[in-house]
Amino acid sequence: MPVKTESKTDLYRKLPSVDEVLRDPQLVSLVSLEGRASVTDAARAVLAGVRDAIASGRIDAAGMDFAITGIKAAVERQLKNSLSYSLRAVINATGVILHTNLGRAPILSAALDHISATATRYSNLEFDLSAGERGKRDAHIDRLFRVLLNNSSLTGQGAEPPEISTIVVNNNAAAVLLALNTLAEGGEVIVSRGELVEIGGSFRIPDVMAKSNAFLREVGTTNRTKIGDYERAINDKTRLLLRVHRSNFEITGFTEQPRLEELVSLARKRNLPLMEDLGSGALVELDSFGLSGEPSVLDSLRAGVDVVTYSGDKLLGGPQAGILSGRADLIGRTRSSSLFRALRVDKLIYSALEATLMAYTKHDYDSIPTLRMMRMSKGEIASRAEAIAGKIAGSDLQAELIDGESVVGGGAAPSAVLPTCLLAIRSSRLSADELSTHLRANDPAIIARVDEGRVVLDLRTVFPEQDELIAESLNKIGD
């Protein structure tokens, strides 16, 4: 039954003031702990909630008494909620190394030290210390990319290898937008119909092309595109040839795609730049990491691609960033675009990226978490899984070790998998979904996969120091 207006007035009268609420002895001690301002805000929010309930008739006299006795606890809850971070660390037990929902690549710890040293103080972000004048922020990373993308190994078409430079923007989607806009605004860009990809999160090549003010000229068919298709499409409006890495799908069967070298020589012959959106863009050959067939940035530049775009937080294993590496004259044009100014990244990213690149320079691949995870052997993963299984032996959970596959993810080919050993858990009381809900409710949350009525944990993506937390959480659930 709806509450009448006159009794609503009575209910409002019963409501204590913020000051009255704050006089509660328990809240007084909370004030001394968390500060008066935040406790006052929490009390206001709680009282506003009760007022709303009165206004909408959701509360009567009896409910009101109940609400008033609960105010103190509600203020405490409200405060705890508003003073705890929404963005939190989780344990990734999915075995997907570059998991977009879980923050893609975890950055290396040296990056944090570097951020702390340079970003909690002033830095020479845009200051040339030797000249004492304004400098460029990309100088800090361009230097290392020049070493890593070692010019001497680039043959180029002429005798002189081209000078390679690199700039950084917010993410690879921004890098593609910037490059298309700079190199092809108002003109046509030729792309194979087999490469008009959608990456997810609304990155679609045709849409980015439209936003860049370049015109998409599709050639070939979904499964087959020949070099002649590109050649016939070239006209005086053509500004760029574009190749896009098929990051998240494969076309098999009756297929054809020109080799990169063929595209390079066509581009040279017709005096057009060739750009490749590599997506994941590995900085080292990943064969020794158990992954074959992933194209590296160096492969593309060696083949003669003029501009390569790739992400900082995919196979590179660094912070979110979009990286453009290529011929210095073309990169120079993109860096003087006003779009570059709009898409530029903060000192935090330069710090994290510089620290990541430094690890590459030192060949210290094990300090880069994603590369370390890729290199982890199945045997090592199995012995950690076995140790956890041993620790939960007394609970009512049944653990079993099974063979499986870890997924690289993040735009590496869908077939890019690594053999692993999974820890499969069953409970006699709880369904697999309930088990996984319990794991997610752990602090820190543990994210696992559910498969065939079991919860499966892949320790490849779990940091070894987190194994104990998983065992403890499972023991609590299985108690």
Ligand SMILES: *Cc1c(COP(=O)(O)O)cnc(C)c1O
């Ligand atoms: C991942 C990917 C993108 C988008 O990169 P973000 O860094 O996520 O913006 C673009 N193109 C390709 C081919 C990709 O794989």
